[in-house]
Amino acid sequence: MxxxxxxxxxxxxxxxxxxxxxxxxxxxxxxxxxxxxxxxxxxxxxxxxxxxxxxxxxxxxxxxxxxxxxxxxxxxxxxxxxxxxxxxLSVQREEDKLLPCQGAQQKSSVDEEEHQLPLKRAPPSMQDYELLKVLGKGCMGKVLLVRSRIDKQLYALKAIQKIHVVQQKEVTHTRAERDILVKLRQEPFLVNLHCAFQTQKQLFLVLDYYSGGDIATQMSRFTTFSEERTLFYAAEILHGLSTLHKHGIIYRDLKPENVLIGCDGHIVLTDFGLSKVFDADTDMHITRTFCGTAEYLAPEVLMDEPYTFVVDYWSLGTLLYEMLAGVTPFWAETHVAMYRRVLDDPLEFPPHFDSVTCDFLAGLLERDPCERLGWDGVESIQSHPFFAGVDWEDVANLKLTPPYVP
Structure with missing residues (x-):
């Protein structure tokens, strides 16, 4: 009954x-x-x-x-x-995650291995992860260190509050970030997405965890980097930017906090919430949205002029200058004063910068985007004497030896 x-x-x-x-x-x-x-x-x-x-x-x-x-x-x-x-449909109890197949007890262990059908996994949910600690906080959510209850690996879980996304009118950018991560999975020098899921109140992105922290933390410890270390980061960051650009994506938020270091010493770019994705068939690859981090904004963004991929090369020049000098090239006490310096002040270099480095950074920090190094493609940057001796095939295949390993 x-x-x-x-x-x-x-x-x-x-x-x-x-x-x-x-x-x-x-x-x-x-x-x-x-x-x-x-x-x-x-x-x-x-x-x-x-x-x-x-x-x-x-x-x-x-x-x-x-x-x-x-x-x-x-x-x-x-x-x-x-x-x-x-x-x-998500698994509610730990003991429900694995179920024996029907008739398994009637077969030998050999037959069990050969004929057992794979179980269909339930959709991912927060119950799959053990929360360990908060890695960072942002305006729309947190990044948490979690351990998977399925494979026991550590991951970085980005939890985004939906209400904050709507209130700050960031729905388009949030969707773009998720689409970029899905599209560019397993690409070198870009953070890898494992899965994405949501609840009524939050969006969740499960990303690789990079135990070396970010470049900003390293710069706070060392103040400046050696030329060897700066060259290594420059090559891998440039390769990551070129991957984004080839897929019609402007990064728009290159800064020390968004460059993560893995346990092997290699880096990845993360946080694509401000990135612009162009439609390959209809867009002209030009936009004019004012966004980014103040210290790394290109002059054309400050002037509210149309811009394209070369804004990322200005940010790259600013970041590399900061790695070698310990401060951004147009730093000032206030944003207004800093913006004025970006638009008007001449670019000056510390005395320990060699002529090749000065020429390279001057090319990236050219105010006229049509004259900036890289305006005609990433190849012109890669062929600069600053990268003399760098094998770009080795860069792509992670064969360069990191000068620093966490």
Whole structure:
């Protein structure tokens, strides 16, 4: 005898949420489940069997009704893609994550390995991760260090508050960041995305964890970098920028905080929330949105003029200057004074800069974007004497020896 038990409670709860959030668009009737039957009423029910009960007609059980209801949810164009259904399907208990296949006990261990079908994994959720500590905070959320309960590896979990995204009108940028991470998975020198999921209030991006921290932390410890270390970072950052540019993406937020160091000493670029993705078929690869970090903004951005990929090369020149000198080239006490210096003051170099480095940085920090080093493509930057002796194939294949390993 099939009875209504507490196992149907999650189904009913999911049904109520669907009816609450999709009152008009979803017309999926919840089945009329049989009422609970107790031991005290079994004898009474047996005595009241009618002729219909004695016939061979079988009544649908609660399990059959629930299965049919869920199938209708999966077939529904709106409910099937909702977070409500996805959250309902997520694993709720640790012991439910792995289930033995049917008939496994009847087979030998060899047959078990050869014939066992792979289990379908539930959609990712926060229950898959153990929270360890906060790595950083931003205007729209946090980055957390987590350990996966599935593979026991460490990851950086970027948690973004949806309400902050909407309030700050960053919906387009947030979608662009997620799309960039999905599109450029496994590319060298760009942070790698493992999965993305969401709840009603938050978006989550599961990224590789880089134990070496960021360049900003290193600069606070060492103040300046050696020429060898700066050259190494310059080559790998430039390769990362060229990958973005080849896919029609302007980074727009190159700064020390967004360059991470892995445990092997190689770097990756992260945080594409301000990046601009051009449509390869329709866009002219020109935009004019004012965004970025104050110290690394190109003059054309400050002047509210149309700009293109070469704004990233200005930011690269500023960052490399800072690595070698310990301060950005046009630093000032206030942003207004700094913007004025970017637009008007001559570029000056510390006395220990050699002539090749000065020529290279002067080319990247050229105010006229049409004269800036790299305006005609990344090859003109790669061929500069600053990179003499650098094998770009070795750079792409991570064969350069890092001068610093965390």
């Amino acid at each position: 099939h009875v209504l038990t507490t196992t149907t409670t999650p189904i009913i709860a999911a049904y109520k949420q669907i009816r609450t959030h999709y009152p008009r668009s979803s017309k999926i009737p919840f089945p009329a489940l049989s009422t609970p039957v107790t031991h005290s009423t079994i004898h009474h029910l047996r005595r009241r069997r009618s002729i219909k009960n004695l016939l061979s007609f079988s009544k649908k059980t609660n399990a059959d009704k629930i299965e049919k209801y869920l199938q209708r949810c999966f077939d529904h164009p709106i409910v099937s893609i909702s977070t409500l259904l996805r959250d309902f």
